[in-house]
Amino acid sequence: MSSIVARKVKFEFPDALDDVLPGAAPIDETYLVAFSLTMPYLEPYLIRTFRACADRIADVELAADLRGFIAQEAQHFQNHRRVNEIIRAQLGPTVAAELQRIEDRLDADYRRCSEHKSMRFNLQYAEGFEAMTCAMAMTFFDRAAAGVVSADGRFGAWQQLWAWHAAEEVEHRTVAFAVHEHLCGGWARRAVGAACAQWHFQRYITRLQKVLLASQGLPRRAHLPGWLRDGRGRYLRTFLPGYDPAAIDPGPIAAMILAGYSGA
């Protein structure tokens, strides 16, 4: 049995989400909103990728971990989809329509990948994305330290959503890498594939973030993800030949956050 379990969580988001774009750190805030907007397209794409290759996995433990991974990602994007609707409603129909046009292109890209790209391509994309999100989540935890360690109501649902999501990304950090190694392998192709995947993903984040920045009365400028300021070394190590997410010490925070939710 896998230690990666699905926690069926349905966050209750108030219609007046005043902690999503409070304006204190608009670049980081719009980055997180942009990231959230991509989840209902990116995470179903990951699920399609892994469902398509699940029958080829001979390792029983890895197959069980993959089922846990898929179940977790399904929970993630459903919660993001719900909060995204509230955020779009708050931003108004003009901004929402501009965002939706970008989201539709991203969805179309991922559907084309599922239909026409090779298993190796899709596994490289998935592993590259997961390596990046693990580095991002670990960096969030370093930054927040004791500030987000419990889901006890001290923080709004938006922060709790991200804490829970980041904690599960850390929990299932080994799965995409292990499936890639099991079915494809090859450091150089993994690293190049991951770089291409992240380039593709980041371009969409930038497009969405520019719209969001403009909606807050700020210039439509591209920004590097803020977490890279603190997490650059951790992120760059994901491209090295010796990278292995199983060797990453997850620290105590992810487990402390997840202890607040029951697994199924």
Ligand SMILES: [Fe+2]
């Ligand atoms: Fe996720």
Ligand SMILES: [Fe+2]
């Ligand atoms: Fe993930």
